[in-house]
Amino acid sequence: MSDRDGYPLTEDDLLPLSLGAAVLGTGGGGNPHIGMLRVRELMRKGATTRIIPLDALPDDALVSEVGGIGAPLVGIEKFEQGEECLRAMRALEDFTGERFAAMISAEIGGANSMEPIITGLQAGLPVLDGDGMGRAFPEVQMTTYFIYGGKPSPAAIADEKGNTLVFRDVIDMYWLERFARDAAVAMGGAAGLATAPMRADFVRRVAVPDTVTQALTIGRTILDARKRRRNVVDRVIAATGATLCFTGKITDVRRELKGGFVRGEARIDGLGDWAGSEARIAIQNENLVLWVDGRPVVMVPDLIMNLELDTGEPITTEVLRYGQRVAVIAMPAHALMKTPEAMAVVGPQCFGYPELTFAPLAHAPVTA
């Protein structure tokens, strides 16, 4: 289990990893397909990296967390020049005079599962098997790193044009989110962000563990189910202990771009066991709250995912479309995401739903 060498990431891992990351992206996190192609291009040019467990590094080694910041809609249209995150990470090394030993993801869900791998490939560094969310969330402070005391500065943000900003002193994580978000919007809605260096012993304690491997497992389950002509939604549910919450057809999707976020709502008319019911999903980049017939059923930080009903393809919020037939499934968030400290940062009230009290999704028994 704790083989400290981890395993090399190969080109064959990329499709399952991107599929699994899309599922854990809970509708957001950006399109992992673009990131997957970028990783593939780097691998084909000879770059290599390894996925190593959280306990692989000495306590005082420094870990760099990088990720893209911006609206997913921007990510599928104006994708990266390529070295945004690398420039942001190098800016922090220049600023602190210290070198990083490994990369880690802020969010395993979506494109940001790939960013630390891309930077790892470019810088020749390994990538830790874990992340700061176990899913995707829209804002920088919504990671276990920040929730459990990670420093907000120094941080750096870089765009494709050559602009790199270092945030020298930032008083808390909300200010970092505000500055980084405004900078990303000014930079055209997408940028690479490197947050403050973290010690390996801290990361070992607060990161959601094994999530790179989890994403790979989910992706392999989907691909295997397709190959064996099994019902993909059923297999994903069996492999992850997820709950089937609704099936239906999308009847309306409304979106607004506001301050670098896509905010909106999808409406779904029930099919099958849910015929005659209507569901509503609130979106802020990710799926936030699911209501069925007006009753809140699942809410953040638990995970809400739309899978295409027949193929099990995860559907991100930017491609949600009228007429799609979906299965809405949910998974409980990691325990690190449900403590009182975490609730103050990622509970429903943090997304503009003060009327909702977090009711955790029960962990369904795994029936595989």
Added chain:
Amino acid sequence: MIRIGIDVGGTNTDAVILDGARVVAGVKAPTSGDVMTGVVEALKKALAEAGMQASQADVMMIGTTHFTNAVVQRRNLAQTACVRLCLPATASLPPMVDWPDDLRAVIGGHWWLAHGGNEFDGRRISPLDEAELVGIAAEIRAKGIASVAVSSVFSPVSDDMEREAGAIIARELPEAHVTLSSDIGRIGLLERENAAIMNACLRDLSRDVVEAFRRALAGVGFTGRFFLTQNDGTLMDAAFAERFPVLTFASGPTNSMRGAAFLSGVKDAIVVDIGGTTADVGSLQKGFPRQATVAVEVGGVRTNFRMPDVFSIGLGGGSHVLEGGARVGPTSVGYELLSKALVFGGDVLTATDIVVADGGIELGDPARVAGLAPDLVRRARDRIAEMLEDAVERARVSPEPLPVIVVGGGSIIVEKPIAGLDLIKPDHFPVANAVGAAIAQVSGEVDRVYSLSEMSRDAALADAKAQATDAAVAAGARRDSIEIVDVEDVPLAYLPGNATRVRVKAVGELNV
């Protein structure tokens, strides 16, 4: 009302005549190298079978798999240049990065990244550089390329730069076709750019094909209205089709699936349409092809069209049988089946020859395949069965035992049930494509910007739906048959007044 439906496949050209909902004639003729001869022959045969004159027909709908086949087989594709306006953004993934190597090689893999492109809010990533584009045009000219695709970051939100760059390139290269990505696709740069590049590499072929249709129809004395079918099963006029051949992608599968539903009366099934070169497999839900959710691949390339969830395998009646029967397809004798296949006196071993040799059907001169090694015949027959079973299993999305409707001229190579499912071969099964074309629907589309500070979003959507419905009626749809099939709104945050771009598509039955 008299409707003529024509389907031009790689191997056969099919023609049907429908009087109302009744098929009064259904014929096949070999697709000829010049297209036109085969179309004329099929038309004449169909008219003779129905005892009619071409002038009696009210309307003609033509579906063609020419363009899809050209991409799948990597044939008749022009060397193409892609110019993306983007720098310095998006340089991590150049154009065609996700294409199969062989297809990229066939069209030359020529691409240039240039300055330009927009941010999501309409600002410029960098200014358009005319001198840079003139230089790129000179390099394109020096390589002898006359097909150009222009893409630009966020061109669905603001297409000014793409149009300006297109005009500069057209001015510098007056002989070239220029395809703009914003004319074809939606948000999603790689997929939209892929579609634009494929459209560009098909423009030489589309000019020839559409012109051939025009002459063929005039030659037989047809005087009614003439349409081509597009990927969503709706109709477009010839001039539009010539400019946008890529929009005919998957029209063949859509037509055959709708034709299969119409002919069999079965609304939920797996449809396998086997032609001379390829077999298209998809699933029918309530009489319509299941729509693909995310990216659809054509010839291995991702696009973001609204398309039926259909995939092609390289298996048809004319597929080459190679390696002692271990390999069948994807190459094919195509339209030359009736001269090249062994049973028809030729010297090429095809899938059809195998079925004849195996005793599955009597066709041509069976004596000419009597001497084939039994081992080879068995291996090839098993390989064909395995390919069909794989394809049907892949199209099944549930363990539910749906029937398999087999249509298309090449379906003679199906001898028994596939994957243990009920097999249906409806009347007129060889010409289901043409029947589907004949019953194709008419669409109306609206694509405009609404200011949501002046009206609510619901009111804007209702207005757009009403306009799309009116446009469909104006294009010839029966009002009571119209359905809204696509609604999309993209906020344009950079414009004052909370502007939103709304696209709505309505389709209905042709009212004649």
